[in-house]
Amino acid sequence: MGITTTRRIKVASAAAAGLALVLTGCSSGGSSGSSSASSSADCSAYSQYGDLSGKTVTVYAGIVAPEDAAYIESFKPFEQCTGAKVDYTADKNFETQILVQAQSGNAPDLAIVPQPGLLKQLVATKAAKAAPAAVAANVDKWWGADWKSYGTVDGTFYAAPSGASVKSLVWYNPQKFKEAGYTVPTTLDEMAALTKKIADSGQVPWCAGISSGEATGWPITDWMEDFMLRIGGPKVYDQWVNHDIAFNSAVPTEALDGVGAYLKNPAYVNAGFGGVESIATTTFQDAGLGIPTGDCSMMRMASFYSSNFPTDGSVTVSKDGNAFAFYLPGQKADDHPVLGGGEFYLAFADRPEVQAFQTFLSTDTWANLKAKASSSITKGGWITANKGLDIANLVNPIDQLSAGILQDPNTVFRFDGSDMMPAAVGSDSFWKQSTNWITGQSTKDTLDKIEASWPKS
Amino acid sequence: MHLAVTNLSDSGKLLLMVEGLLAFAVVIALILGIATLVERRGGRRVAWLFVLPTLFLLLVGLIYPTLKTIQRSLYDAGGQQFIGVDNYLSIFASSEQLVVLRNTFLWVVVTPFVATAVGLVYAILVDGARGEAFAKSLIFLPMAISFVGASIIWKFVYEYRQASAPQIGLLNQVLVWFGQEPQQFLIKSPMNTFFLIVVMIWIQAGFAMTILSASIKAIPSEITEAARLDGVSAMQMFRFVTLPSIRPSVVVVLTTIAIGCLKVFDIIRTMTGGSFDTSVVANEFYSQSFSAGNPGLGAALAVLLFVLVIPIVIYNIRQMRASEGQ
Numbered sequence: 049m050g051i052t053t054t055r056r057i058k059v060a061s062a063a064a065a066g067l068a069l070v071l072t073g074c075s076s077g078g079s080s081g082s083s084s085a086s087s088s089a090d091c092s093a094y095s096q097y098g099d100l101s102g103k104t105v106t107v108y109a110g111i112v113a114p115e116d117a118a119y120i121e122s123f124k125p126f127e128q129c130t131g132a133k134v135d136y137t138a139d140k141n142f143e144t145q146i147l148v149q150a151q152s153g154n155a156p157d158l159a160i161v162p163q164p165g166l167l168k169q170l171v172a173t174k175a176a177k178a179a180p181a182a183v184a185a186n187v188d189k190w191w192g193a194d195w196k197s198y199g200t201v202d203g204t205f206y207a208a209p210s211g212a213s214v215k216s217l218v219w220y221n222p223q224k225f226k227e228a229g230y231t232v233p234t235t236l237d238e239m240a241a242l243t244k245k246i247a248d249s250g251q252v253p254w255c256a257g258i259s260s261g262e263a264t265g266w267p268i269t270d271w272m273e274d275f276m277l278r279i280g281g282p283k284v285y286d287q288w289v290n291h292d293i294a295f296n297s298a299v300p301t302e303a304l305d306g307v308g309a310y311l312k313n314p315a316y317v318n319a320g321f322g323g324v325e326s327i328a329t330t331t332f333q334d335a336g337l338g339i340p341t342g343d344c345s346m347m348r349m350a351s352f353y354s355s356n357f358p359t360d361g362s363v364t365v366s367k368d369g370n371a372f373a374f375y376l377p378g379q380k381a382d383d384h385p386v387l388g389g390g391e392f393y394l395a396f397a398d399r400p401e402v403q404a405f406q407t408f409l410s411t412d413t414w415a416n417l418k419a420k421a422s423s424s425i426t427k428g429g430w431i432t433a434n435k436g437l438d439i440a441n442l443v444n445p446i447d448q449l450s451a452g453i454l455q456d457p458n459t460v461f462r463f464d465g466s467d468m469m470p471a472a473v474g475s476d477s478f479w480k481q482s483t484n485w486i487t488g489q490s491t492k493d494t495l496d497k498i499e500a501s502w503p504k505s
Numbered sequence: 506m507h508l509a510v511t512n513l514s515d516s517g518k519l520l521l522m523v524e525g526l527l528a529f530a531v532v533i534a535l536i537l538g539i540a541t542l543v544e545r546r547g548g549r550r551v552a553w554l555f556v557l558p559t560l561f562l563l564l565v566g567l568i569y570p571t572l573k574t575i576q577r578s579l580y581d582a583g584g585q586q587f588i589g590v591d592n593y594l595s596i597f598a599s600s601e602q603l604v605v606l607r608n609t610f611l612w613v614v615v616t617p618f619v620a621t622a623v624g625l626v627y628a629i630l631v632d633g634a635r636g637e638a639f640a641k642s643l644i645f646l647p648m649a650i651s652f653v654g655a656s657i658i659w660k661f662v663y664e665y666r667q668a669s670a671p672q673i674g675l676l677n678q679v680l681v682w683f684g685q686e687p688q689q690f691l692i693k694s695p696m697n698t699f700f701l702i703v704v705m706i707w708i709q710a711g712f713a714m715t716i717l718s719a720s721i722k723a724i725p726s727e728i729t730e731a732a733r734l735d736g737v738s739a740m741q742m743f744r745f746v747t748l749p750s751i752r753p754s755v756v757v758v759l760t761t762i763a764i765g766c767l768k769v770f771d772i773i774r775t776m777t778g779g780s781f782d783t784s785v786v787a788n789e790f791y792s793q794s795f796s797a798g799n800p801g802l803g804a805a806l807a808v809l810l811f812v813l814v815i816p817i818v819i820y821n822i823r824q825m826r827a828s829e830g831q
Contacts, residue, residue: 262778262796322667325689328781329665471798472582480601483780487692497601503582503799 093413094129101131103401108149109160109391110142114426121421126408132401150175155396158406160210162391164198165468170394171201177395178204180403186410190434194282194461199392207392208410211418212433214450215350215387215464216274217373224342224370232374234381236278240309243316246345252319254310255344256327257335258483265479267332268486269466270387271311271348275303277385278378282460285385289465291502295473296495304491311486319344327486340370348376350388351450355429366445373446375453384458389467390433412436433461470503477501533558571811578804592805602789608698609785609813612769615699617762620706621755624713629743632721641718645711652708652771659704660776663690694782701783704772709765713758720754721747753827760821767814786810 111119116138123134137156139145143166149155150173161167170176179187179199187196187208199207218239225232230246233239246253258267277285280299287293288300310316311327318326320338327335333356338344340363347353357363357371365371378385393409395402408414415434419441422430428444431437433454442448453459466474477498485494540554581588596602624644631640647655664674668687672678677687690700724747732746748755770787777783779792786806794803 262774262792264778264780320667320670322665325692326665326667328692329689471796476792476797480780484782487781500599 091129094126094408097126097130097404097408098400099131100401100404103131103399104133104135105158105402105405106135106137106156107158107160108142108146108156109136109138110140110162111160112138112140115422115429118418118421118425118430121425122414122418125417126405126414130401130404132405134405146170147173150396157395157397157399157402158409159394159396160391161207161394163389163467164392164463167199167207167392167394168201171204171206175396176206177398178206179208179395179406180398182403182407183208183410186407190410190412190415190436192433192459192461195390195433198390198463207394208406209433210391210393210409211430212390212450212454212461213351213388213431214453215270215389216277216376216385216453217349217351217450218376219336219339219347219349219353219371219373220345221339221342221370222366222368222372224345233377235377236379239377243310243346247315251345252315252317253345254317255319255321255335255338255347256311256317257321257330257332258327258486259329259331263475263479264328265481265483265486266466267335267349268307268311268482269478270350270464271307272300272304272482273462273465274348274376274385274387275306276300276465277387277460277462278383279303279306282385282462285462285465289468291469295499295502296492300495301491304485304495308485308491325487328483342370351446354444354446369445373449375449382458384453384456385460385462386453387462387464388454389464416441472501472503473498574804574807574811577800578802578808580801582799582801584800588801592802593809595802596805596809604694604782605784605786605789607695608783609767611695611698612702612705612766612785613763616702616705616709616766617759619702620709620762621713621717621758623706623710624715624758625717625755627710628714628718628721629747632718641714644714647708648711650708653775655704655708656772656775659707663700663776665689691777691783692781697777697781697783701772701776704776705762705766705769709762713762716754716758717751720751724750753824756824757821760817760824763817764814764821767810767817786813 107119107123109116109119116136120134120136123136126132127134142159143162146155146159146161146166147169150170153175155175159170161170184196184205187199187205191209195209196205199205199209220232228246228249230242233242243253256267258265260266273285276288276299279302280288284293284299288295293299312324314323317324318330318335320343321327321330321335332349336344336347336349336353336356337358339347340357351373353373354365354371357365363369363371375384375386377383393406395406412434413436415432415437418430418432419437422428423441423443428442428447431442431447431451431454435455437451437455439448439451439455442451454461466478468474469478481489481494481498485491536554536557540551577584578592579587579589581591596606627640627644631637634640650658661673662675663677664672665677665687666672666674668681672681672687674687676690680687691697728750729742729746732742737745768787769785770791773779773783773785773788774791779788784792787810790803790806790810792803793799793806
């Protein structure tokens, strides 16, 4: 069994690599004229990396076609100017494969790690290398301390951030808001007032859906994390995620009750689907489909939700269209906590070419190259918290909004907490108890049961 | 072993596989060779030689994993700390796990009897009737559908939309036609477990019907004719002739479905994912081992399942022997 599985994965990754090669071949063939012209002009910025001809850097990630093409495209100026070759491989089993590779000593030079928890596990294998000083300096310059701390394990800085995503968003219909004279709320109190106003007008303001197979319940965990960040603040949020405060203590109780004021209020949910309980059986994909049609006024969901809207031209995702998102506000207008996710570049080699490439990836130059490549190849869908990112390089309005939120100087960024909790909580009891909570279980019982499931050691 | 293989290149792995196949062929050839040599002397020793490969495979594929699982169930989530029977205690102590046990109990008690009863009644009703083959194939059809497929079909049957919207679930549409409010069938525990059990009955009734129908046809006609001459009613015929004659088959059908219910996983996984207090032992074993990161508790649940299945399997085998003996 061990042999066949490994073989199958190898074959799959070989196929992915093959596809990647074909893609590179195509795009370089198509644009060879322009890129050779531009490379001679731009190369001055790459002189710091020296001549790396004949050297190869291997990159391994879980980002597969079609998103991989934008990565490969964004590495090209580095390859052309330094002479180094970047070999990008990806497969969907990345998260298990990278651990096996790191433990058995044949890890790639660089891995794109999608969450801090896995980053810690990889550093624990002792195969990872700390980031060179140039990368640390770039991260200090272009990212906030919050991002740097997620790339740091036990006081050593390992990994520079790559892409990012924003989850603290509320989807709404700008056209309907304009017709009805509603304004986008800038504080939690304003959001509560707006919700009441819509409900008083005879409309059900919110829609939500948490059905998602085995992971049923996760959208509520995101709601609760957002409210933890707003009610408790980032410090208490970190304590909660690390279990320094009990899951059933005062602040989490207040946060979940805060969510309940929206999701468990029959006058506020569930637009287009029924009562509170229908949240449990509605898939999160279906939940927001009433926004462009005007059946539902608001839904809290991450930026990736835009891909669920029909593509027949009936939905325009933009500031004046029939679907867009606003930032889920903080307690005060100046409070700017943001819940989200992101990827990190972790190195398993410290050869000069690897460190040079690592440094290049932590610059604003690469961030903008990648943004441009994503805009032209996949119509966007990629942002970074790198403050050097020029928002003009993004084509997708939701990307522009998200990047703007990340670059706001008041923004305090926190990773999705359930991803960092032990699996027994983060991918089991938190989901299950949230589901029971929406179908009638009290907040106290819910939090007591999650607290009881937290592993003892 | 796994790590060692990962280190090899592709051609190295191919070589390893070829070597493995060769070694296997050599062993088989050796056994067959020895068997032919000894065959002249015949008897038990040859039989033992032929049993050897089976024993070996059982040892590697069944006995060893069983022992490993039992061992794993005595350790904590990380697999480092020996904790004795704590995992088993937590199955019987935590309210969540007790719900899982209750559901499994409902599955094992309700499904076999209802499915067998439906199959039996159907088999008797269509026995000798016109269009028997067609009527039988109708109820046998769900057997051809995979559990996951059947679950998706029934998920749509139970689908809920609010009263003001058009219903897309069959059952709720029927309710609406009769002027009732549409219901959320899969949310309310413990009724939702019964709605899941219906899916299993839908699949298994065809199986029960097929076996029992064949068994009814095998009843010697002398017996039924003699009973008719004695003037039995249809009810008496069923009670005193048909049922005693097919009793071994009924028991085999009951136990087979009961074993299937103990192991039921696909239906729960597809329809609710174990939410709304519908989880059963097999589903919980999977969740604990592979999502909740507690393989210790998962192994304990697997052992519990094993212990629960054994008596039914033994009873099943005995009955099969009895029905073969007849």
